[in-house]
Amino acid sequence: MIVSEADLDALLLTLKVAGISTGLLLLIGTPVAWWLVRTPSRWKSLVNAVVALPLVLPPTVLGFYLLVAMSPTGMVGRVTTALGLGTLPFTFPGLVVASVLYSFPFVVQPLQTAFAAIGERPLEVAATLRANALDSFFSVAVPLARPGFIAATVLGFAHTVGEFGVVLMVGGNIPGQTRVLSVQIYNHVEALEYAQAHWLAGGLLVFSFAVLLCLYGFNAGTVKK
Amino acid sequence: MTLGLPLIARFNINYPGFALPVDLTLPGHGVTALFGHSGCGKTSFLRAVAGLERFPDSYLEVAGEVWQDDAKGLFVPVHRRAVGYVFQEASLFAHLSVRQNLAYGLKRSRHSAGLAFEQVVDWLGIEALLDRRPERLSGGERQRIAIARALLSQPKLLLFDEPLSALDIKRKAEILPFLERLHSQLDIPMLYVSHSPDEVARLADFLVLLADGKVLASGLLHETLARLDVADAFADEAGVAIDTVLAEHDVQDQLSRLDFPGGSIFVARQAQPLGRKLRCRILARDVSLNLERQQHSSILNIVSARVLDFADSATPGNILVRLDAQGTPLLAKITRRSLNHLGLSPGMVLWAQVKAVALLE
Structure with a gap:
């Protein structure tokens, strides 16, 4: 058996991080995307820029600042310590927080595009049919933005699976805690275990390709309809 | 309620x-x-x-x-x-x-x-x-x-x-x-x-x-x-709407008679039963005015009406004349030359020839 138990642990941990992160991303990203599309606020550009920051920032930079913020003397660290949660770096929750921040634009942007594409009219129609704002959001905006939700879910999940820099900075390399697939591949290569690295790397390659193929295939399908 | x-x-x-x-x-x-x-x-x-x-x-x-x-x-x-x-x-x-x-x-x-x-x-x-x-x-x-x-x-x-x-x-x-x-x-x-x-x-x-x-x-x-100031806003489409009742079918001539308080008009034979209410539209440009009732005209629909007032229309050289056919208002669009030629003035009774009637129902 070339794939070791450690590899399997890394795989399960990766899926767990990505799954939880994706859930949180959708939960937080949806209202943010909705607000960005609907708001007339002058803060919109600023928020947009902040949301998009992880797209251009080196992951190590983001990881470094997260590490500083979450340290016992950092702003976030002091809050979590005061709440009795301890500090986040090198823990599973810390890894999830970092993943959510890092993948945020990959979820918000497809949602934003999808919400903007709906336009004003369906919501006006819903209002004249007695639906309040919350009702029309769930009964009209969300179903009409379905392609955006699918893209956001897939991209958010895949991007979280694939991250490395932030994970290494914030999570470190603790087996079963923070050692995810990308870190495990790095470990294999460091130890010159190329065969095992191949299995994992190849697996991720196939996974990423399959994800994108599904995504584009689905989008083409909706356009045709 | x-x-x-x-x-x-x-x-x-x-x-x-x-x-x-x-x-x-x-x-x-x-x-x-x-x-x-x-x-x-x-x-x-x-x-x-x-x-x-x-x-x-x-x-x-x-x-x-x-x-x-x-x-x-x-x-x-x-x-x-x-x-x-x-x-x-x-x-x-x-x-x-x-x-x-x-x-x-x-x-x-x-x-x-x-x-x-x-x-x-x-x-x-x-x-x-x-x-x-x-x-x-x-x-x-x-x-x-x-x-x-x-x-x-x-x-x-x-x-x-x-x-x-x-x-x-x-x-x-x-x-x-x-x-x-x-x-x-x-x-x-x-x-x-x-x-x-x-x-x-x-x-x-x-x-x-x-x-x-x-x-x-x-x-x-x-x-x-029928208001002159309003009619102008409709330009070439200025005209009145009148509600009529289907009063007679003439099978031989393939016509139907529509009655309204100011008289009656004939239109192509309708399929609806007698007594049916029909709304018609008569455009001002389809109404011409005569001082005497024309006996030798191909125009079928001639209604007696009294001149109420008139005003310049949006078309240069044209006048809109507002008429009253025993309670039913009518509009006619004529040239200024015709107005002067006929010597129209409010209160005059004359004959309005209706060249076209559009049934709206």
């Missing part, structure tokens, strides 16, 4: 570079047409009634309920106003079937206007479309669904924003009878925005004319259409 109470609207419709102060009391029954050219503010008015736009210092009362009163800081949000709104494009929900579109407003309505699902579906002839998806419908079918959807939300007021303008002539002709049926079978007042004189003459009981950033006229359709 509070049906029949008037709609009182005082809006300060205001955009950069555009202002339309509105102070209107409209009937709480029948169809009120808001007529004007594009950009005259008629759609803004309708949106303000629905609550989709909010203009400052405004007041709106519908069927005894105050929906907006800025003096008291009151503004009822759209979803709490019992309106049925039909947009220019049908705007059906693309993610729902026809049946689900219809149910959307129905299940959210807080009171009943007595409009049952089966009945509305039957009225609009959409039974066969219920399980289709909106993208598989023609433009006319979509608009019928949109009308049914608005009705099923149990409105106290129906708002139509140029519901036919996105359709071709054939589709329009497909929808108009449905709108007429609503008119005759519903107690719900309707506001109908249009820039089509034909639709207005056909559907409306009451007319509001908007032009140049103001309400130019508002009143009963028959009276308002």
